[in-house]
Amino acid sequence: MLTVETGSGLPDADALASLANCDAYHAARGNAAWAGADTDKESAIRRATAYLSRSVTWAGLRTHGRAQALAWPRASCTDLEGYGIRSNEIPVEIVSACAELALIELETPNALAPVIVPSEAIKREVIGQIETEYANPLAGAEEHRAVSAMVRDLIAPFVCRGGGSPIVGTSYRA
Numbered sequence: 001m002l003t004v005e006t007g008s009g010l011p012d013a014d015a016l017a018s019l020a021n022c023d024a025y026h027a028a029r030g031n032a033a034w035a036g037a038d039t040d041k042e043s044a045i046r047r048a049t050a051y052l053s054r055s056v057t058w059a060g061l062r063t064h065g066r067a068q069a070l071a072w073p074r075a076s077c078t079d080l081e082g083y084g085i086r087s088n089e090i091p092v093e094i095v096s097a098c099a100e101l102a103l104i105e106l107e108t109p110n111a112l113a114p115v116i117v118p119s120e121a122i123k124r125e126v127i128g129q130i131e132t133e134y135a136n137p138l139a140g141a142e143e144h145r146a147v148s149a150m151v152r153d154l155i156a157p158f159v160c161r162g163g164g165s166p167i168v169g170t171s172y173r174a
């Protein structure tokens with residue numbers, strides 16, 4: 001059973017969204033792929049939560065510091081329009097991003113945490129006269145993760161500005 005973060009900074013939370021949240025989210029959008037055993041869905045939610053908690057550089061600070069298990073709740077965050085996010089709130093955008101990523105994880109377990117050997121990644125392969133070109137051997141796992149434009153857009157207001165993010169990146173004005 002999931003331990004869903006309530007906004008109180010639980011030390012043992014393992015989910016930013018409940019199974020009921022994700023079921024309702026996907027039902028409202030007609031996502032038929034969100035199907036199967038509840039235990040599989042819960043595992044997907046845990047993996048999506050782990051990704052959101054460990055792989056994104058969020059703005060603000062954890063409300064309860066290192067004592068809380070997940071990246072949310074946070075203090076000193078604002079939404080896209082500049083409204084403050086309460087320090088005991090998990091924004092609906094974060095819950096929705098978790099549901100979106102959980103769907104990716106349900107369809108392809110560990111899509112957000114690929115195990116790759118960069119030196120074996122083939123960039124180009126020609127069969128006639130056999131030619132193989134390997135991708136950048138220094139490329140990391142980030143280049144191989146499934147990235148959802150929907151998730152990127154949902155979490156963008158809460159991502160640390162200036163430092164960049166594995167999902168959103170950094171932009172500069174010329």
